[in-house]
Structure formats: structure tokens, C-alpha cells
Amino acid sequence: MGAGKSTVGRRLAKKLGWNFIDLDEEIERRERQPISEIFRKNGEPHFRTLERLCLRDVCSSSKAVIALGGGTFIDPENRDLAEKTGLTVWLKVPFAKLVDRVKIDGTRPKFPDQEQAESLYRTREPFYALAKVHVSTDDSTPETTVDEIIGVVRNS
Numbered sequence: 001m002g003a004g005k006s007t008v009g010r011r012l013a014k015k016l017g018w019n020f021i022d023l024d025e026e027i028e029r030r031e032r033q034p035i036s037e038i039f040r041k042n043g044e045p046h047f048r049t050l051e052r053l054c055l056r057d058v059c060s061s062s063k064a065v066i067a068l069g070g071g072t073f074i075d076p077e078n079r080d081l082a083e084k085t086g087l088t089v090w091l092k093v094p095f096a097k098l099v100d101r102v103k104i105d106g107t108r109p110k111f112p113d114q115e116q117a118e119s120l121y122r123t124r125e126p127f128y129a130l131a132k133v134h135v136s137t138d139d140s141t142p143e144t145t146v147d148e149i150i151g152v153v154r155n156s
Contacts, residue, residue, distance in 0.1 A: 002102035
């Protein structure tokens with residue numbers, strides 16, 4: 001959340017001439033309701049099931065940049081699928097910078113207040129670190145981040 005997945009993902013896909021898929025947006029489109037509503041009505045376990053099924057579907061897309069939701073990569077099955085079907089990239093941003101980018105006002109199910117947001121960030125960070133490529137988005141623009149990712153892809 002707030003690392004720039006959607007912004008960078010869209011620009012990366014455009015530069016590569018690929019499709020862009022935002023997993024959260026795809027889930028909302030399929031379910032015809034916002035994620036916050038899915039959480040509220042059916043709980044997180046139900047949402048995670050929807051997320052896993054949707055990821056399986058979109059990972060079959062060729063030439064696509066897929067922005068995963070904040071918790072997607074935590075699940076070992078999702079992480080394995082992402083690794084087998086593409087190159088995983090962690091857009092690293094320090095928590096202090098993330099707070100500047102994301103409103104912590106209770107509208108995000110897993111980010112109700114600053115204390116819980118920071119706890120979630122610290123809990124998820126070791127999983128994000130399992131991504132093959134790490135790119136800092138702290139002081140960079142989306143364009144320089146895209147160029148860095150493309151550079152890594154070309155050199156691997």
C-alpha cells in the first residue's frame with residue numbers, strides 16, 4: 001500500500017507494450033463491490049480465497065504486469081505462483097514515507113490507524129523481501145523506478 005504498485009505497474013506495462021492488471025481492481029470488478037465491503041461482509045479469509053483464485057486466473061495472462069495487493073505475497077501458494085509465472089519486484093518504501101502517501105483514516109481494512117498500519121508493515125516486510133528484485137521508491141519518480149526495473153530485466 002502506497003509503494004506505487006499501480007502507478008509504476010501501469011507505466012511499466014505501457015513502456016513494455018504489455019497489459020496491466022491490478023489484482024485488487026480485478027477482484028472488485030469480478031465481485032462488483034469494493035474490497036472494504038468484501039472484508040466487512042465476508043471477512044478476510046473469504047477475501048483471501050477470492051484473491052488466490054483471481055491470481056491464478058490473471059497469472060495465465062502473457063505479457064502482463066500484475067500489481068499484487070498488499071497481502072497477496074504473504075501467502076506461500078500465491079508467492080510460488082508469482083515466482084513461477086513471472087519476475088517478482090518489491091517496491092520498497094520506508095514506513096514514514098508510506099504514511100505521507102496513504103491516508104490512515106479507517107477506510108482501508110488493514111490500515112485503520114497508524115499503530116496497526118506500522119505493525120502490518122513490519123509483519124509483511126520480510127515476505128516482500130522474498131521478491132527477486134528490490135527497487136527503492138523512496139526518492140524516485142515512477143519513471144525512474146520503471147527504468148530501473150527494465151534495466152534489471154534486461155540484465156538478467
